[in-house]
Amino acid sequence: MKYKKGDSLENWSFTVIQDNMDLWAEILDDPNPIHLDVNSVKLLGLGEKTINQGHANIAYIINAINYNFPESEIIKLNNKMTDSIVEGDKITVSGHIENIVEKNKKIIITCQLQLNVGKEKVSVVSEADILIKA
Amino acid sequence: MIDTANITEKWKYLTNNSKNLSLNDFFDLDFPGGNFYIDKEANFLVNQSTGKKVDKEDLNNIILAHPIYFMIITLRGSGASIQDIFDLLNYDTKNGPMLGQCNMSFNYQLKVDYKYNVRGKINSLIEKKSQKLGKIKILDFSLSLYDDLSLKIGDVNYIWILPLGKKNEI
Numbered sequence: 001m002k003y004k005k006g007d008s009l010e011n012w013s014f015t016v017i018q019d020n021m022d023l024w025a026e027i028l029d030d031p032n033p034i035h036l037d038v039n040s041v042k043l044l045g046l047g048e049k050t051i052n053q054g055h056a057n058i059a060y061i062i063n064a065i066n067y068n069f070p071e072s073e074i075i076k077l078n079n080k081m082t083d084s085i086v087e088g089d090k091i092t093v094s095g096h097i098e099n100i101v102e103k104n105k106k107i108i109i110t111c112q113l114q115l116n117v118g119k120e121k122v123s124v125v126s127e128a129d130i131l132i133k134a
Numbered sequence: 135m136i137d138t139a140n141i142t143e144k145w146k147y148l149t150n151n152s153k154n155l156s157l158n159d160f161f162d163l164d165f166p167g168g169n170f171y172i173d174k175e176a177n178f179l180v181n182q183s184t185g186k187k188v189d190k191e192d193l194n195n196i197i198l199a200h201p202i203y204f205m206i207i208t209l210r211g212s213g214a215s216i217q218d219i220f221d222l223l224n225y226d227t228k229n230g231p232m233l234g235q236c237n238m239s240f241n242y243q244l245k246v247d248y249k250y251n252v253r254g255k256i257n258s259l260i261e262k263k264s265q266k267l268g269k270i271k272i273l274d275f276s277l278s279l280y281d282d283l284s285l286k287i288g289d290v291n292y293i294w295i296l297p298l299g300k301k302n303e304i
Contacts, residue, residue, distance in 0.1 A: 012185075014185035019183075020184075023183050024183065027176070027180065027206060028210070028216065029209075029210060029215050029217075030216045031227055032216070032230065032231060033227065033228060033230075034230045040228065040230075043228075044230045044297075046230055054232065054233030054236070055206070055233070055236075056184055056202075058202060058205065058236060059180070059184035059186075059200065059202040060185065062200070062201050062202055063185055063186045066186070073240070074201055074240055075240050076239050076240070077201075077237070077238045078235075078236075078238075079235060079238075080234070080235050081232065081233050081236075
């Protein structure tokens with residue numbers, strides 16, 4: 001098996017742009033102005049830039065999993081949002097293999113992942129169980 | 135069989151009277167329920183907008199939907215939009231509600247050009263004081279996805295943080 005407990009995942013990166021936040025507001029039918037209007041963000045004292053939808057942040061985690069395990073199926077994904085991602089942020093998803101279980105010819109890999117902006121800001125902390133297809 | 139009409143009426147009643155309700159009145163409240171169809175073009179946009187490379191020429195050969203559709207479907211197909219949920223709680227979205235946690239379990243992968251049904255309920259609504267945000271409400275709700283044969287496809291549990299401004303009276 002090519003995977004080992006403790007292995008680091010290959011980092012996955014993406015830059016958040018306003019056009020995609022506008023699209024996600026439509027996809028989710030979500031009128032929350034913090035994703036669309038800088039003035040609303042400022043009025044709320046939440047910073048100077050529009051805030052990315054949490055759902056999109058979790059999609060980045062999923063994309064990083066698929067990038068590292070292309071022939072896999074996510075069977076569990078727990079996510080804790082710890083900080084916001086804003087327009088213009090370049091995010092990086094990193095992680096490592098926490099555990100590997102082989103049972104009934106199936107391999108389930110548990111990964112710890114986090115979504116960062118730079119080294120300091122951690123915006124999402126996730127744990128995923130991934131079924132590796134034989 | 136879920137009594138959708140009765141649940142919708144209950145949502146209407148609670149929404150119209152939410153100013154006078156206690157937090158416990160939302161405990162165990164069923165969502166009206168509904169369904170959502172995954173369109174292949176929309177699936178392409180979801181992939182593209184989150185940085186996953188998908189070749190548009192290959193659109194007709196894509197069978198599986200992006201797994202983030204678990205979140206999209208459960209919210210869009212629950213029978214209550216995000217705005218409906220905030221209206222139910224008499225919550226002003228201008229205060230900037232935030233997703234706090236989202237835990238998902240997947241029994242099957244999602245397919246494009248396929249319709250899924252959604253059922254779920256509000257688990258709790260509590261009030262807390264946050265050092266960063268001041269007075270907040272925390273909304274906990276769960277939604278499950280089924281196919282047309284009532285086979286459970288997966289579950290999603292959401293925790294939303296609702297900062298309270300002066301105008302909010304949940």
